[in-house]
Amino acid sequence: MTPILSHKQAEEMLPDYAFGRLQTEDAVLFEESIIAYPDLEQELIEIKSVFSKVEKMDFNSILEHRTRNISVRVQEKLNAPKSHSDKMSTVFRIVIPTVGLAAMALFFFINENSPFNTHSNNSEYTNNQPIQVVSSSDVASIFSDEITANALLAESRLHQNNSMVTIPTLVTSTIDEIIADNIFIPSDESTSENPLQKELLLDNLTDSEIQTILNELNYENPSTL
Amino acid sequence: MMYSMTLALNTDQDIINEYCSGDSNRAATLFVRKHQKFVYSIALRYLRSHDDADDATQEVFIRALKNLKSFRGESSIQTWLYRITINICSNLVRKRKFISLFSREDGSEIELESDTISPQQHFENKDFEKHFERMLRQLPEKQRETFALRYFDELSYEEISKMLGTSVGGLKANYFQAVQKLTKLLKKSEFMKSGEDL
Numbered sequence: 001m002t003p004i005l006s007h008k009q010a011e012e013m014l015p016d017y018a019f020g021r022l023q024t025e026d027a028v029l030f031e032e033s034i035i036a037y038p039d040l041e042q043e044l045i046e047i048k049s050v051f052s053k054v055e056k057m058d059f060n061s062i063l064e065h066r067t068r069n070i071s072v073r074v075q076e077k078l079n080a081p082k083s084h085s086d087k088m089s090t091v092f093r094i095v096i097p098t099v100g101l102a103a104m105a106l107f108f109f110i111n112e113n114s115p116f117n118t119h120s121n122n123s124e125y126t127n128n129q130p131i132q133v134v135s136s137s138d139v140a141s142i143f144s145d146e147i148t149a150n151a152l153l154a155e156s157r158l159h160q161n162n163s164m165v166t167i168p169t170l171v172t173s174t175i176d177e178i179i180a181d182n183i184f185i186p187s188d189e190s191t192s193e194n195p196l197q198k199e200l201l202l203d204n205l206t207d208s209e210i211q212t213i214l215n216e217l218n219y220e221n222p223s224t225l
Numbered sequence: 226m227m228y229s230m231t232l233a234l235n236t237d238q239d240i241i242n243e244y245c246s247g248d249s250n251r252a253a254t255l256f257v258r259k260h261q262k263f264v265y266s267i268a269l270r271y272l273r274s275h276d277d278a279d280d281a282t283q284e285v286f287i288r289a290l291k292n293l294k295s296f297r298g299e300s301s302i303q304t305w306l307y308r309i310t311i312n313i314c315s316n317l318v319r320k321r322k323f324i325s326l327f328s329r330e331d332g333s334e335i336e337l338e339s340d341t342i343s344p345q346q347h348f349e350n351k352d353f354e355k356h357f358e359r360m361l362r363q364l365p366e367k368q369r370e371t372f373a374l375r376y377f378d379e380l381s382y383e384e385i386s387k388m389l390g391t392s393v394g395g396l397k398a399n400y401f402q403a404v405q406k407l408t409k410l411l412k413k414s415e416f417m418k419s420g421e422d423l
Contacts, residue, residue: 011398012397012398046412059377066279070279070286071258073283075250078253078290
């Protein structure tokens with residue numbers, strides 16, 4: 001005879017059958033199936049024998065005895081006016097931490113050095129952007145470029161719809177060329193910081209250019225010479 | 226009197242409706258009486274002390290009644306109460322562990338007792354109950370909880386599944402394993418050897 005329930009199914013129904021908690025249909029199904037599984041039959045006999053003593057224990061009456069006054073005590077506690085200590089515990093648990101957090105948040109927002117104050121930091125950051133330096137190889141390539149008015153116009157049109165602020169290559173090379181045609185005089189700050197750079201710049205000048213500069217300086221401020 | 230009150234409010238929904246509509250004292254009493262054994266037995270399993278279980282049960286019902294109006298019925302009342310009980314018991318266990326750091330007292334054994342039995346039977350049962358409780362404690366938590374909710378509280382597998390967050394198939398396997406282990410443990414014990422006549 002082929003069992004109706006698998007071994008696993010019969011195993012899962014076994015405790016409920018042993019304690020009489022299966023519905024009649026399921027119980028019949030279980031009884032028909034368990035014949036095919038002698039190990040489960042043996043298990044069932046043992047469980048019934050051992051739990052017969054447990055079943056005699058009246059846990060329900062024990063719990064009833066233990067819980068007989070709970071509803072009264074719950075009502076008393078619910079209806080009791082809130083004590084001073086309860087109010088204080090609310091203050092300590094909710095009010096003080098909330099006020100503390102609010103104060104800390106306020107402190108961070110007000111303080112200019114706080115990490116939350118992004119406005120000042122951002123502006124500082126944008127002001128300190130490094131200046132791009134053109135290398136000597138770039139200069140050589142700039143001078144070798146053949147610049148035409150049409151090419152310059154075409155490249156500037158190509159970039160006019162670009163949201164990012166970029167300078168077209170030909171335009172930058174033109175600007176560089178204009179700078180190269182004139183004498184670049186570095187700011188006082190940079191020369192004072194780097195005397196070597198100043199020396200190198202003077203080396204590139206011709207004698208007549210140096211003489212012109214000296215004359216101009218003498219004209220503007222005779223005491224410096 | 227109490228019987229007629231219970232008849233008038235059969236279901237949890239009836240009790241909640243009456244509690245929300247105004248007669249909160251009567252509804253609260255019925256609500257507590259209906260579920261007190263269930264809550265108390267869970268608390269007792271977790272806290273292993275009648276006094277603590279008693280305190281926890283009161284705390285559970287106070288919290289439940291304060292929030293009963295906001296109960297939306299997404300789960301059964303028993304599932305809801307089970308979760309509240311577990312939360313409160315966990316807090317109590319944490320507190321007790323903290324207090325035990327400063328105390329030399331050992332955890333006391335559960336002493337189950339009943340008024341309705343003879344003194345001799347009382348002592349015999351008391352011993353066996355304590356022994357059974359010890360056996361129960363040897364089971365893994367999931368198996369113990371499944372066994373208790375199914376065997377003592379007679380809840381359906383679907384309800385237990387919602388409470389413990391385990392599949393019905395898993396619960397059935399847990400229940401079988403728990404019963405199997407308890408059978409083996411109890412069979413070995415002196416109570417079974419000497420109590421063949423029982």
